[in-house]
Amino acid sequence: MxxxxxxxxxxxxxxxxxxxxxxxxxxxxxxxxxxxxxxxxxxxxxxxxxxxxxxxWGNYAEALAEMGSEPWVGFINALANSIVVTTLVVIGTVLSSSLVGFAFARLRWRGRGALFTLMLATMMLPGQVTLIPLFLLFRGLGWIDTILPLAVPAFFGNAFFIFMYRQFILQVPESLVEAAKVDGHGWLGIWWTVILPLCRPVTAICAVFTFIGTWNDFMGPLVYLHAEEQSTLAVALNSFRNQYGGLDDVHLLMAASLVTMLPCILLFIAAQRQFVEGLARGAVKG
Amino acid sequence: MAEVILKSVGKVYPGGVRAVQGVDLHVRHGEFIVLVGPSGCGKSTTLRMVAGLEEISEGTIAIGGRVVNDIAPSDRDIAMVFQNYALYPHMTVGRNMAFGLERRRRHGSLLRALLSPAYAAERRTESTRIEARVDEAAGLLGLRPLLQRMPRELSGGQRQRVAVGRAIVRDPAVFLFDEPLSNLDAKLRGEMRTELRILHRRLGATMMYVTHDQEEAMGLADRIVVMKDGLVQQIGSPSELYDRPVNRFVAGFIGTPTMNFIEGDVERDGNGLALRWPGGRITLPAGITLATARAAIGIRPDTLAPVADGPFRGTVQSIEFLGDRADVLVESSGVRLNARVPTDSARAMREGESIALGMPSVAHVFDGDGQRAT
Incomplete structure (x- = not known):
């Protein structure tokens, strides 16, 4: 062409x-x-x-002050909640997905292929399908109105990122793993000291996607967190709706939304090089 | 004493493929032993079993008098140099070299060092010791200026030296090399070969080395183990293998250019034996006994020389000048014979002309099964 x-x-x-x-x-x-x-x-x-x-310009201060029922407290609470949940989810997703991806790529064990296929199949399930069973499960565990339903599942891996990590780790020469074995590392040590540092481009993608997805997640916090002081920024934006569901102060909603979006934009700019490199690598070798 | 003893060692892969069978080998302390053979002969598998990177299906391996079959690679007191160097790409040269020792340190916890001054002091002493070891190895291999560089900033030869340095730092009982020079160009390979030989003499360490390059094996080894199809064919010094190969495979594998073989039927010749081949009849050395009707004579190319009248008359197919010597290919009665002759002698020849080659005083006789006739 x-x-x-x-x-x-x-x-x-x-x-x-x-x-x-x-x-x-x-x-x-x-x-x-x-x-x-x-x-x-x-x-x-x-x-x-x-x-x-x-x-x-005063719209911004006014918007943040008016988020929630008490001036500024609603915003600060929501910001803190968003930071805690997002940090936990990003750490959990990166650690668990890379570890499982490593196991699928490097460890030889019975049933590995079947389990990998099963894991890929879970990617076809829409989140809405599992929402009610998960809600019932977490309610049974007494986790409703805590951040556990939002954070804990992240420590059990994400099928898409496990797949990405696995594909990337398959490209790492076997001899590096063997050299680390001779140097005295077990599987966990090899994952932590050799594999994870080499997976930086994939980790950048995983962290950025997970960060944006969790930071902007509306459904999860809305379903599992009911008290106002527990709401995250995405849910707190809802406080700009009036009791009839309409918008009286659209300028404030836009100002608050922009502030909410800011970390995602900054993160993307900071991780852009690794991010694009990782995506390109995934496209070529994955 | 860092001896390595392999007793009836075998490797069977899932699915029943036998990669190595019944290997018996005694590597003496301080010996440089080279495992050589064509691809798939089981040499690397044997080395990897010694390293602990492959499970041993049959037999036992002992290092320094201790059976290591069920011992982890890191506890076998070995160091390995890999074909593709296997340097950690995210670590500097210095950290690559120190990595194995860092793992072994007894006072490694940073948290405990922060909590306990005594522990912190021990930790500092250990760090100093590790730095000294790295510095010593780096000095030995000329790597001091490279310690802060990343592996991607090094040339192939430098990376190879770092890989060797990483092994030296560990001060192992046995060094294992898995085709460490095969990624280098011919010139650098020659240089590194010499460096390795000097290093072996300096360290006096036991070394096991795998290569498919018989020249490399001949240049480096105290003793060579020739393998084929998972079986050891012959173990001996380079000169033993060259002068008295036990079978046709070893005879053909060792030596460049490869040995010439002339096949024929065995005939009685007075009190002795002779070989009838399409070009005539060759009397076999006195005292040779053969139990097979077919046999082959093996002749090293450097023992063949042009003569006015000899048993191998044929046409010169090609002449390759190599400097002081030349390789001449002669086709005689359907058999291709390689002769390595002095350049002056080759200059007198022309491709396509007829010449005669004489029967050398040293020739090897192999029976119909390829075994050396005695």
Whole structure:
């Protein structure tokens, strides 16, 4: 296939970027509007404004203060809860998925192939299917209204990331594992000191995806955490809805949503190189 | 004493494939022994069984007088150098070399060092000792300037030296080398071969080395073990293997260019025996006994020389000049004979012309089963 001219490629990419970035920019614009203009923007009365007429920077402080029933407390609680849950889930997913991926890639044991197929099959199950059985299970364990239902499953691996780790670890020369055995390491030591450091690109993908997924997760915290002081940021944003489900302060919702999104954007920028490298490697060798 | 004794050692893979059978070998303390053979002959499997990286299906392996069949690789007092170096890519050269010792240290816990000053002092002493060992090995191999580099920043030869250095640091009873030079170019391979030989003399350590390159084996070994199809064919010094190969396989495998074989029927010749081949009749050395009707004479290419009239008359197929010597391929009565002759002698020849080669005084006779006739 004949390659496209560079300027045309750039134009195409720029046009694509505009399409993807426009909603984000629109959020920024609405978050800086006055309540009246923001409401009008929502209903489309004044068309779509591409620039705030009179930027209201105070909207951000107001939005965070108004999250939850007590000024600032709701936001700080939700932020702390999100950080705790997300950190635990990221650590749990990376550790368990890499360990299981390593076992599938390197250890010889009876039934390995069958279990691997079974594990891959679980990827076909939509989350909604297991939601009610899991809720009943966690209720039986007395875990409702604790973060355990959100954090503990992460320590049992994620099928997709296990698959990614396995494919990556299969590329690691066997002799490295053997050298570590001669150097005195057992399987756990080999995983921790040799395999995990080599899996950095996969770990970057796993951590970034898991972070974004958990940080933005609405369903899990909504189902398992009922008290306001336990809610995460994604659920706390819901407090901007009025009792009828409508939006009175859309500018505040947009401001709070942008603050909520900020860690994901920063993380992606920080891990971008590893992330893209890992995805490309997965595409070529996986 | 770091002896390695293999008694009736065998390896059977799941599915019944026999990779190694009945290997009996006594590697003496300080000996450099090379296992050589074609691909799939079981040499690497044998070495890996000594290392503990393959389970031993049959027999016993003892290192330093202790049977190690059920002992983990790290507890066998061995160090191994792998074909692809197996350096940890995420560690510096220094850490790669220290890694095995770090694992063995008795005061390794950082947490305990923070809690107990006495423990911290022991830990520091151990760290100093490890650093000294790494520095000593690095000095021996000229690796000191590279200690802070990552493996990806090194050339193939440097990586190989680091792999050897990592083994030396451990000060093992036995060094195991699994085709360590096969990823290097020919020039570097030659240099590393010499370095390894010097290193062996300096360390005086027991070394077991696997290669498929018989020249490498001849250059390095005190004794060579030739293997084929999982069986040991012959164990001996390079000169023993070269001068008195026990069968046609060893005779053909050892020596470059490979030995010429002339096959024929055995005939009575007065009190002795002779070989009838398409080119005529060759009297076999006196005292030879043969129980088979067919036999073969083996002649080393460097013992064949052009003569005015000899038993091997044929056409020169090709001449390859190698410097002071030349390899001449002569086809005589359907048999291809390689002769390694002085360059001056080869210059007088032309491809396509007819020449005669004389019967050398040293020739090897093998019976119809390929065994050396006595």
């Amino acid at each position: 004949k390659s496209l001219r560079p300027w045309f490629q750039s134009a195409l990419l720029a046009a694509g970027s505009v399409v993807f970035l426009f909603p984000l920019w629109w959020m920024v614009v609405v978050s800086l509007e006055t309540p009246k203009r923001a409401g009008a923007a929502m209903t489309g009365q004044d068309g779509v404004a591409l620039w705030p007429a009179d930027p209201q």
